[in-house]
Amino acid sequence: MRVTLRIRTAPEKWIVRSRRPNRRLAYLGASVFWPLALCSFFLCLWRWSYDLAWTARFPIPAGVFSHWQIWFLAGTLLQVVAVRLVQYAETESAEAAVARAGDVVFEGPPRRVRGARPARGPVVAGSNPVIHPKLL
Numbered sequence: 001m002r003v004t005l006r007i008r009t010a011p012e013k014w015i016v017r018s019r020r021p022n023r024r025l026a027y028l029g030a031s032v033f034w035p036l037a038l039c040s041f042f043l044c045l046w047r048w049s050y051d052l053a054w055t056a057r058f059p060i061p062a063g064v065f066s067h068w069q070i071w072f073l074a075g076t077l078l079q080v081v082a083v084r085l086v087q088y089a090e091t092e093s094a095e096a097a098v099a100r101a102g103d104v105v106f107e108g109p110p111r112r113v114r115g116a117r118p119a120r121g122p123v124v125a126g127s128n129p130v131i132h133p134k135l136l
Contacts, residue, residue, distance in 0.1 A: 026089035033082035040075030044068045 047068035050058040060066045 023089040026085045030082040030085040030089070033078045033085070037075045037078035037082060040071050040078060044071035044075060047071060 045068075046055065047058050047060075047066070049055045051068065058066065064070060
């Protein structure tokens with residue numbers, strides 16, 4: 001007796017990124033987070049100077065935000081987010097520049113042909129397979 005079991009599954013879905021990253025929004029977020037990080041570091045230094053009795057008072061005397069470690073952590077996180085947003089925006093612009101440069105072709109490293117001697121003398125346009133002749 002032979003039993004055949006067939007299981008039907010849904011077709012696989014490809015993850016397709018239909019929308020391009022928004023470079024302007026990433027730059028806007030980074031430009032907002034940089035000053036906030038700077039203010040957080042300033043409050044961290046202010047609280048630290050208060051703990052060392054260099055300043056008379058700190059505006060937040062009690063609570064979670066009265067500790068300099070919280071302000072330092074907030075400033076560090078805001079700065080990391082701002083840097084990552086700038087990297088994200090620049091990565092998208094680099095990918096767009098590569099997509100626009102359609103005539104540049106990378107053909108890989110030069111191949112050696114069996115029995116051929118290495119070329120000597122100046123590089124002639126079209127002889128180097130790594131650089132496209134239009135770029136020379």
